[in-house]
Amino acid sequence: MPEGDTIFRAARTMNRVLAGRIVIDFDCVYPIVTRAAEQHALVGRAVDSVTSRGKHLVIGFSGGLFLHTHMRMNGSWHLYPDGARWQRPRADARVLVGCEGVMAVGFLVPVVELLTRRELERHDTLRRLGPDPLAAAFDDGGAAEIARRIRAHGRDAIGDTLLNQRVVAGIGNVLRSEILFLAAVDPARAGSSLSDAELTQVIDTAHDLLAANVMTRQQTISPSVGRRTTRSLDPGQKLWVYGRGGRPCRRCGTEILSAKTGPDARIVYWCPGCQTRHGR
Numbered sequence: 001m002p003e004g005d006t007i008f009r010a011a012r013t014m015n016r017v018l019a020g021r022i023v024i025d026f027d028c029v030y031p032i033v034t035r036a037a038e039q040h041a042l043v044g045r046a047v048d049s050v051t052s053r054g055k056h057l058v059i060g061f062s063g064g065l066f067l068h069t070h071m072r073m074n075g076s077w078h079l080y081p082d083g084a085r086w087q088r089p090r091a092d093a094r095v096l097v098g099c100e101g102v103m104a105v106g107f108l109v110p111v112v113e114l115l116t117r118r119e120l121e122r123h124d125t126l127r128r129l130g131p132d133p134l135a136a137a138f139d140d141g142g143a144a145e146i147a148r149r150i151r152a153h154g155r156d157a158i159g160d161t162l163l164n165q166r167v168v169a170g171i172g173n174v175l176r177s178e179i180l181f182l183a184a185v186d187p188a189r190a191g192s193s194l195s196d197a198e199l200t201q202v203i204d205t206a207h208d209l210l211a212a213n214v215m216t217r218q219q220t221i222s223p224s225v226g227r228r229t230t231r232s233l234d235p236g237q238k239l240w241v242y243g244r245g246g247r248p249c250r251r252c253g254t255e256i257l258s259a260k261t262g263p264d265a266r267i268v269y270w271c272p273g274c275q276t277r278h279g280r
Ligand SMILES: [Zn+2]
Pocket: 249, 250, 251, 252, 253, 254, 271, 272, 273, 274, 275
């Protein structure tokens, strides 16, 4: 499952490679998208920018046209120089943006839309998205807005709230467990039970983990096997709690617990020794 850091990294790499180039080829398996591309004459426009917001990736084209994609569980964007062998089967390709010398291919991307600027601004999902901890605005009110939104969902378990993209954009199932371990907060606690200090700790940790994963894996743009949250260089020690149910905590030796929670019954992992059930 790609998380916000993976999408952010993909967008940054695609922006570096594609921005300023003219689109010479476009294809998509969804007919509504190819029709819109023809109608708006996408081929011939330049790529302006590639940006991410949470798990959404938006390619902007000259003249105010935007290709919005969302990766959900398995989607990914790859960049291929002309003639390079694709790393995934052609049958998995959903959308393709070709420029001279390079092609961006979206594999198993379930959401692809071509939008005008007006449609982008009014887009229901994008408009309601919570702040992205990787956005430049994080220090400039973004963190405070995330805190406000977590408090507004104060009756929900903090473990579930961190996956709510309307509260904070970009955190997926792996990172929410790791964030709450590092912030020493039990995932079942209601958001309202967190002290201000704990809430700040959770939000800062989310930012740090997302940012750290962006910094360490600049070269790849596909998800998502290399994420690490511990500082250990041993690949077997990459994560604190995620996927480690029944095994001893790396810090205190207590058995790591797991539970299915939330609307999608995703599995959360935590250490009952390190993560407090009650506010400090
Ligand atoms: Zn522990």
